[in-house]
Amino acid sequence: MAAFPNVNAAQKYARDVVGGKILACSFVKAACARHLNDLKASKAKAYPYKFDRDAAERVCSFIQLMPHTKGKWARGKQRIKLEPWQLFIFSMIYGWKIKADNTRRFREAYIEVPRKNGKSIIAAGAGIYGLCADNEYGAEVYCGATSEKQAWEVFRPALTMAKKLPNLRKKFNVVTWAKKLERPDGSKFEPLIGDPGDGASPSLGIIDEYHEHRDSSLYDTIISGMGSRDQPLVLVITTAGSDIAGPCYVMRDRCVNMLEGTEQEDDLFAIIYTIDKDDDWTSEEAILKANPNAGVSVSLSYLKARQASGIKHARKTNNIKTKHFNIWVSAKESFFNMEAWRKCEDRTLRIQDFAGIDCYYGFDLARKLDLTGMVRVFVKRINEQNHYYCIGPTFWVPEDTVNSDEDRRTSERYQGWVNAEFLEATDGAEIDYREVLAHATEANEEAPAQESGIDPHGAANLSHQLDDAGMNPVTIAQSYTHMSDPMKELEAAILTGRFHHDGHPIMTWCVGNVVGKYLPGNDDVVRPIKQGNQNKIDGAVALIMAIGRAMNAAQSGGSILDSLSDDDILVM
Structure with missing residues (x-):
């Protein structure tokens, strides 16, 4: 058991969420219950999937070798320490395998989490891992967004991580350029605005703040270019938004249907951190339920202050609900409750x-x-x-x-x-x-x-x-x-x-x-x-x-x- 400390922590997180020891919304509970149920089902020979503890442990250990790039942790030259919820996410995406060929089960992953909850660590860490350690020859990793500024929100931390780690560069022959990370086998990691272009063969596509995308063209192009890859992955990391007719909400709808059991999508992983329909968003419990990194990357006092501002100023309410509680609204002052x-x-x-x-x-x-x-x-x-x-x-x-x-x-x-x-x-x-x-x-x-x-x-x-x-x-x-x-x-x-x-x-x-x-x-x-x-x-x-x-x-x-x-x- 001691050989898998990260996986054990991830498993404990799932059990504690399902058991009610950790405050979580129904979507998080469903994601955790799905894993635990699949673990039991995987013991049957006919079940097509298995959980590879070694693969899950490997990715978690790799990412925790990365240095922090911002704030007090960067000043203290500290390495990343993944929280249990982050360990759970990485363990699920990279640990579940197809029994028949030992490739990854999940080809799409959707992570919806409020602002300031460590999204950049998940995205940048996944990008570096995809470039260096995913056993993908000629890997092509793209972080796509609607603007260059947004794409760099993912790529800049990854570039900084690589520059701070000479041993990583030496071991994997990583060359750092101004707008690209490269390896001798043709592997690359770079930001992307718009379509990857003809000839691209993404092994990992990271889409940041998908709620800002007007249409699904970038997502669709990345998916369509992955045909030659054995275990490609599209990783969407986003906060909630205001366009419920946009591609992000369409994908979220798929994820909700899957989590609630109305549709079966075995190659889709999803976890959505928000509050439940009947929760009082003005309560402290709502803050903790929606923000898994409260008290870590985002202070509880900051979240309470934002909550208080939303309570006091009606014009700010929906924006705060969206950014800090992951509640979707279709207009900044929407009259009808769209979750209802x-x-x-x-x-x-x-x-x-x-x-x-x-x-x-x-x-x-x-x-x-x-x-x-x-x-x-x-x-x-x-x-x-x-x-x-x-x-x-x-x-x-x-x-x-x-x-x-x-x-x-x-x-x-x-x-x-x-x-x-x-x-x-x-x-x-x-x-x-x-x-x-x-x-x-x-x-x-x-x-x-x-x-x-x-x-x-x-x-x-x-x-x-x-x-x-x-x-x-x-x-x-x-x-x-x-x-x-x-x-x-x-x-x-x-x-x-x-x-x-x-x-x-x-x-x-x-x-x-x-x-x-x-x-x-x-x-x-x-x-x-x-x-x-x-x-x-x-x-x-x-x-x-x-x-x-x-x-x-x-x-x-x-x-x-x-x-x-x-x-x-x-x-x-």
């Missing part, structure tokens, strides 16, 4: 199961050059409360907008959704409302509308046609008067589990982009706005209108806004 929204997802929902249930429609037509949405909401009365079911929303965008070069981020996002059949691209440069009408009429035959809330922007002709189709359109001005009550009802339904949706990604994106604009002097009155032109909220507005029509049908008594007029409080 995720809990409301039910992909088994089907329109045909709601035959005879009251259905309300919402149409947000926006501009003819951009996104248009139609939402259907079914309403069931359960235990004297409304439950809302949003199933099969439909979105349209002009084909010219999808292919536009003016906003590549938006057009690439739209292209992805069109390819996945979540978004309809209409011919030409403008939305053809005839297509919207045709689809709405067909949908109404399947689920008849009690009422349809419709955005007045350019809606006169379509409204008449919907009326002719028996869909009972009601024009809804985007004002405090009409939007506040249903917006708050949607928020309450999401938080209490009375809202249910089918996981449509565009709807999720739109809801996450909603920012609340409050009536001056009255925090009880709010309406939805967006933050920046890229953050569309059309689906959310249509949803709020549909819920508003459902509330209106069931409401007895007046709204708190009945005494106000649109002229008084409409602020667009």
Whole structure:
């Protein structure tokens, strides 16, 4: 046992997390439980994987020979000492092997941890190991990022480590250049901005702060270039972010599904340090749960000060939640709780199961050059409360907008959704409302509308046609008067589990982009706005209108806004 001190510490960490001795969120518990369960399963001859304690110990020992490059530890010329959670991560990624050929099991690894928790040590250490000690001839190690500055956040510590270790350079024949580490066999370690280029054959790709990436092109190119490698690895190390339609959150979603057992991905390792849905983020326990290096690389007093600042200053709250508690938000002042929204997802929902249930429609037509949405909401009365079911929303965008070069981020996002059949691209440069009408009429035959809330922007002709189709359109001005009550009802339904949706990604994106604009002097009155032109909220507005029509049908008594007029409080 004494021969494997690092592995033993990693194993103890896993047992202590699962046993409740170490504060940890459900995702960390799941990652630890997965390892312990796999250890038991690996004893069976038919199980395809094994845990190689020697390989795990080797990588942990190697990285702890590296020197610190910053702060008091660097001044004291100290070497890195991995904490138990870091030992666990390295042991998992490098220790699990395929029995058949003894190559590594995990080809993708996702580590999500708040700022100041020693990410650079994990990334730089993995990079040096990949260059020198991974038994990969002609290794190609890249640290990729969206900017040169960010890429150097990983490469600079690795370069400094190599410069401080003459014995390492001598043993592995490492040559240090200004922007590259090289070995005589052609092995190299260098920062990367954009694609590696034709001919590259990455053995290790390190992607830092993936939440800042607009698309998955860098990740995809690294993966596609790894075909000739026996045991390649893509290592993503990131904090949480604000773009839940971006590639990082998509990968995180995969990881969550794997950790929760809804999907099996045997070659994916993931660990996510955050707090749980019902945790009070203002508590000290939340700090410790989300920050595994609290009291080591980041002081508890610093984290408490940041927490206090978030409590005191509402405009700072979401940024602090994201950076120090790894809570994803889609806008810096997002109105809806997106973690609660995720809990409301039910992909088994089907329109045909709601035959005879009251259905309300919402149409947000926006501009003819951009996104248009139609939402259907079914309403069931359960235990004297409304439950809302949003199933099969439909979105349209002009084909010219999808292919536009003016906003590549938006057009690439739209292209992805069109390819996945979540978004309809209409011919030409403008939305053809005839297509919207045709689809709405067909949908109404399947689920008849009690009422349809419709955005007045350019809606006169379509409204008449919907009326002719028996869909009972009601024009809804985007004002405090009409939007506040249903917006708050949607928020309450999401938080209490009375809202249910089918996981449509565009709807999720739109809801996450909603920012609340409050009536001056009255925090009880709010309406939805967006933050920046890229953050569309059309689906959310249509949803709020549909819920508003459902509330209106069931409401007895007046709204708190009945005494106000649109002229008084409409602020667009």
